[in-house]
Amino acid sequence: MKKRFLIALFVVALVFQFTGCEKDTSAQNTGLVQGKGQAKYVFLFVADGMAPSQFNATEYYLASKDNVTNYNINRLNFTQFPVAGLTNTHDYGSLITDSASAGTAFASGRKTLSSMINVDPRDGRTPYKSIAEYAQEAGMKIGIVSTVTLTHATPAAFYGKTANRNNTEGSDTEPVGLAQQLVESGFDYFAGGWIVPNSTNNDKHLDTARRLGYTVTRTPAAFNALNRNSGKVIALAERVQDSGAMHYEIDRRSTDLSLVDFTRKGIELLDNPNGFFMMVEAGKIDWAGHANDAGALIHDMLIFDKALELAIDFYNRHPKETLIVVIGDHETGGMGVGWAGTAGIPSESGVSANLGMGYSMYFDKIAKQTRSYVAFDEEIINPYRERVTNPSQRRIEDLYSDILESFGIDLRPASLNVSEFQRNQIEIAFRRSMEQPVETPDEGWRVFHGSYEPLSVKLTQVMNQSAGIGWTSYSHTATPVASFAYGIHQEIFGGYYDNTDIFFKLASAMNFKVD
Numbered sequence: 001m002k003k004r005f006l007i008a009l010f011v012v013a014l015v016f017q018f019t020g021c022e023k024d025t026s027a028q029n030t031g032l033v034q035g036k037g038q039a040k041y042v043f044l045f046v047a048d049g050m051a052p053s054q055f056n057a058t059e060y061y062l063a064s065k066d067n068v069t070n071y072n073i074n075r076l077n078f079t080q081f082p083v084a085g086l087t088n089t090h091d092y093g094s095l096i097t098d099s100a101s102a103g104t105a106f107a108s109g110r111k112t113l114s115s116m117i118n119v120d121p122r123d124g125r126t127p128y129k130s131i132a133e134y135a136q137e138a139g140m141k142i143g144i145v146s147t148v149t150l151t152h153a154t155p156a157a158f159y160g161k162t163a164n165r166n167n168t169e170g171s172d173t174e175p176v177g178l179a180q181q182l183v184e185s186g187f188d189y190f191a192g193g194w195i196v197p198n199s200t201n202n203d204k205h206l207d208t209a210r211r212l213g214y215t216v217t218r219t220p221a222a223f224n225a226l227n228r229n230s231g232k233v234i235a236l237a238e239r240v241q242d243s244g245a246m247h248y249e250i251d252r253r254s255t256d257l258s259l260v261d262f263t264r265k266g267i268e269l270l271d272n273p274n275g276f277f278m279m280v281e282a283g284k285i286d287w288a289g290h291a292n293d294a295g296a297l298i299h300d301m302l303i304f305d306k307a308l309e310l311a312i313d314f315y316n317r318h319p320k321e322t323l324i325v326v327i328g329d330h331e332t333g334g335m336g337v338g339w340a341g342t343a344g345i346p347s348e349s350g351v352s353a354n355l356g357m358g359y360s361m362y363f364d365k366i367a368k369q370t371r372s373y374v375a376f377d378e379e380i381i382n383p384y385r386e387r388v389t390n391p392s393q394r395r396i397e398d399l400y401s402d403i404l405e406s407f408g409i410d411l412r413p414a415s416l417n418v419s420e421f422q423r424n425q426i427e428i429a430f431r432r433s434m435e436q437p438v439e440t441p442d443e444g445w446r447v448f449h450g451s452y453e454p455l456s457v458k459l460t461q462v463m464n465q466s467a468g469i470g471w472t473s474y475s476h477t478a479t480p481v482a483s484f485a486y487g488i489h490q491e492i493f494g495g496y497y498d499n500t501d502i503f504f505k506l507a508s509a510m511n512f513k514v515d
């Protein structure tokens with residue numbers, strides 16, 4: 001008996017040696033489960049674009065709301081989890097990952113190229129199986145929730161396979177696009193933004209979904225009426241903001257469904273004796289990071305953390321069988337908590353700047369923001385362009401009150417609210433937004449405002465800098481992200497490891513045998 005066991009071990013070792021291991025060699029800490037028990041109810045909360053700066057800024061913001069001179073942090077729910085880890089995020093072809101290769105890494109445990117989802121980077125075709133597909137095979141119910149479109153990279157990483165993340169509709173080389181893959185996934189609950197940004201195509205995919213047996217809801221009333229007899233569900237936000245995504249939390253009306261609503265209903269519908277795997281993504285933390293809009297980012301962080309409370313409540317009812325994991329997929333924007341020029345900026349809060357250049361922060365300024373950069377584009381800049389059609393008649397003075405109301409930036413001549421340097425930056429941005437034809441984009445242009453509306457991005461940057469937040473990029477960065485865990489087998493998520501290890505840790509906690 002013993003001898004046979006040893007021979008078997010030897011064969012396994014040989015096979016392992018000769019088949020090689022495609023997994024990244026830097027992934028050494030798969031932290032497999034030692035103890036007994038299986039994670040039966042698994043929540044994976046993904047904050048797209050979140051690294052320590054993003055949650056740390058949110059915690060400073062909360063503290064500053066209590067007291068502007070409160071040099072402290074108010075902790076979020078997930079930063080109080082008992083286990084924290086750090087994860088590096090490079091992909092198969094770059095130190096800076098995109099959300100497609102990042103999603104593939106934690107959903108399927110493999111490195112691939114940016115823009116690819118769950119396919120081998122060497123042929124763009126050989127599929128990888130996701131943790132949600134393993135869970136589905138094991139008889140668990142599957143829920144996918146996102147504030148952005150449901151075919152966006154992060155949600156798609158749990159059901160999709162494609163060499164091109166933008167292939168939602170099918171192409172010559174890949175006839176079955178991500179939207180069709182979604183409705184054919186058989187997953188139990190999809191909720192959040194539209195399936196795809198295009199309204200006509202979105203309707204078409206929902207028709208297919210209904211034919212395949214999904215209950216589809218598009219209004220809060222229909223959504224609230226869903227119950228455990230509703231079968232498989234696709235629940236969409238009634239109003240969408242940009243590219244088929246839900247509104248930024250800062251712009252959401254009280255009558256709009258929120259990430260909290262979609263999470264609560266998901267738990268209600270997915271709860272069953274065979275367990276569930278539920279992914280909840282706050283996708284616009286990333287979008288706000290791309291646009292350098294800390295106010296929009298922080299409010300989306302807060303609703304993400306609020307949705308997490310529902311998972312914690314569920315854990316409290318099933319503590320021996322529930323695992324909650326919170327991760328970021330990569331950092332976005334090169335967000336820094338601290339900015340070189342902050343000490344030189346006057347602050348009406350009266351907080352002393354005598355700590356020296358760049359050591360001061362005024363997070364109370366962020367509380368004055370009432371709109372995201374997108375809402376400012378749509379509600380202020382575009383209507384102004386339509387109202388004053390002749391570019392030579394457009395004056396920044398016309399927007400002073402809107403800018404003050406939206407971002408707390410007072411540009412009136414007597415105001416001490418902004419420095420001369422900042423005022424000049426805003427005026428340059430205004431001219432770029434309003435004068436036509438615009439200059440040809442060059443390097444300076446890209447650094448100044450990326451691909452965004454110049455005035456909006458400059459206003460958020462100036463307000464952020466006054467508060468003490470600096471940005472280095474309009475893209476992702478390679479800085480490590482954090483992971484947090486609470487519940488059964490939480491301990492395996494500690495340490496500094498590769499993003500592909502998230503998949504192996506989840507599989508181990510759920511007791512799945514994976515390649």
Ligand SMILES: [Zn+2]
Nearest residue numbers: 048049099329
């Ligand atoms: Zn991402």
